Amino acid sequence: MDFKKNDIVRVLIEDMGHEGEGVGKVEGYTVFIKDAIIGDLAEAVIMKIHKNYAYAKLKKVVTPSSFRVEPKCIFHKECGGCRLQAMQYEKQLEYKQNKIRNNLIRIGGFSPQTADMVLEPIVGMPKDTEEGVFRYRNKAQYPVGKDKEGRLITGFYAGRTHSIIANTDCYLGAEENQEILETVLKYMVNNGVSAYDEKDGTGLIRHILIRTGFTSGEIMVCLVINGRGLPRQQALVDALKGMKGITGILININQQRSNVIMGKEIKTIWGKDIIRDTIHMRDSARDFVLTGRSFTFAISPLSFYQVNPLQTEKVYSIALEFAGLTKKDVVWDIYCGIGTISLFMAEQAGQVYGIETVPEAVEDARKNAFINVIENVEFFQGKAEEILPEKYEKEGIAADVIVVDPPRKGCDEACLETMVKMKPDRIVYISCDSATLSRDLKILCDRGYELQRVRGADQFPHTTHVETVVLLEKKAQ
Ligand SMILES: C[S@@+](CC[C@H](N)C(=O)[O-])C[C@H]1O[C@@H](n2cnc3c(N)ncnc32)[C@H](O)[C@@H]1O
Missing domain, CATH: 2.40.50.1070 (OB fold (Dihydrolipoamide Acetyltransferase, E2P))
Incomplete structure (x- = not known):
């Protein structure tokens, strides 16, 4: 390579990295430039050189990308949150769709053909103001x-x-x-x-x-x-x-x-x-029009609750559609938080069991079942990787459908292993990190499950994060 630290380079940004940084080539080397966006011609200072790639600091945008917009927040570059704020919302969605696809291929080991077959269009937020999509966090x-x-x-x-x-x-x-x-x-x-x-x-x-x-x-x-x-x-x-x-x-x-x-x-x-909030069910097959019933949830400070309620309705609706429940089904909602998904599932299933580690969240979940008059649901407090194997081995519990919605680090292996042993017909996996999701999908698909449908939903506009809902079905023997 002919460049060294502190050299100034001109780079056409051709892609975006996982952290929302611009990616381009200089003399065949990949260069990552924070705050540059796809389509920019950027001038940057080389900061750190590795064997096959380098990091550079944006000095100026020589020719701005046609996808650039005026960021609303003056702190967006310094703050770690809104790394995509300078990019048109539609382009942000494209970035997130590609992120899911790339992780399915790179980490999940799925072929590009499979990824393209299963991946459905990402669900964005309605862009109802000229400034774009803001004020969505609760x-x-x-x-x-x-x-x-x-x-x-x-x-x-x-x-x-x-x-x-x-x-x-x-x-x-x-x-x-x-x-x-x-x-x-x-x-x-x-x-x-x-x-x-x-x-x-x-x-x-x-x-x-x-x-x-x-x-x-x-x-x-x-x-x-x-x-x-x-x-x-x-x-x-x-x-x-x-x-x-x-x-x-x-x-x-x-x-x-x-x-x-x-x-x-x-x-x-x-x-x-506590505070209360209400989530309505939407019909995802009819482009997310309000349908079905709504549930009101009590939320205490230590409990997890999805941060973008408008998009949560869509995520849950997709999950419910993927689950394809009947009144005969036994459903396990693993990593259930305050029982939000559990209650929506319980309305359509025979029996729902939830597992959650935070005691206050489990208390909220039980309260939520009571205030919404849902009786076919039971919650267990503890770690999924301990409770699920214990219930399976000692009590021989069964599942027709398993829903998992783990934290960013994904499912514990003991949990995945037990899920496979329980042989549910369908697994619905909801994830806020498509990298750990893809890792876990690989494990499940190596053990008898088949990837059927994948759909992203943008719960976190302007950030690099994306929520993904996946349907896996048991392979025919
Ligand atoms: C992404 S949240 C999903 C919660 C819920 N499904 C929802 O939609 O609101 C993940 C939940 O898993 C819980 N959790 C984290 N580690 C866990 C574990 N090892 N076993 C069971 N629950 C866990 C967290 O407390 C949190 O409530």
Whole structure:
């Protein structure tokens, strides 16, 4: 190679990498350039050279791509979240569709022909404003700290760091969050309340968690603290409780020196300890028109709940269509959270069993079955990789359909192994990481299952993430 560190190169960006970086060739070498997008002619400084590829820093866009748009957020380059914000929404969707396809081929080992046969068009968000798709998140966790002058700030971590970009109005979150965050900062300043400093483990307020029920309008504010209580707590309650939508103010105690945001203990200092939200079922065969019934869910602070409710309805609808349930079917909903998918399935199945590791989520799930009057569902608390084998080996449980919706790291091997032994007719796999999904699909397809349908849904516009729903069927013997 004829270039070295600090050389300036011109690169035509021909592709996009997994982290949303632009990819082009210089003298036959692949160069990755953050903030460059497909179609750009970019000028960049070489930063790091490996054997077959190099990383470069964008210096300027010489000729902008026709897919470029004006980003709404001035922090989009520094912040780790919205790596695709400078690209047209339709192109973002194409990027995500390709990401799923590439992972199926590269990691899953499926042929390009199979990938093209099973992959259905990605489901994007309705683009109903000129600015595009924003304000879709119902949950945000803002770290609290100090700027260089020692002023209290809150916002987001800059990409790959723990330095906070002061920003109380992230455009992915609810508009109301800004006033809430500024009120909390004001309470801290007025009452001499310190921010947590992760370098030495001192200071009190670590994060501010805000969760909104988009259909109920209910808002929960939870301060994660490095202590057992708040000084002049009533001052905070008085400042927040009158604000529109706020139905609960809580503290979460986290005195651990780790990057884990939430501790295990929660105290409600005002109002309710849950918020509610309603999810409607949509008919995916009729382009996602509202159909069927809706369910209302109680959500407590430690429980997982999908962050983009409009797209969640679509993801669940696809999952339900793929599951093809009858009233005779026994369904296992593994990694079930607060029982959202379980309840939709229970309406169409004979019996549903859910497994979830977080005790509070299981409590929510049982409550949710009760308030929605669903009786053919039972939830087990514990790790899927322990509960499922135990139930299978000791109780000989069966499954006609298994739904799995694991965290980003995918399914545990013991869980996959038991799923295969249970021989369900169909497995519906929902995933927020198409790389670990593809890894697990390979295992399942090596053990008697066949990939039938794959459909992406964009739950996270402007980010590089994509939700994927997959249908696997048991191969004929
Ligand atoms: C992506 S969420 C899906 C939750 C639910 N299906 C939904 O749509 O809201 C994954 C869930 O798996 C749970 N979880 C993580 N590891 C687990 C494990 N080893 N066993 C069981 N549940 C687990 C998490 O607490 C979380 O609720």
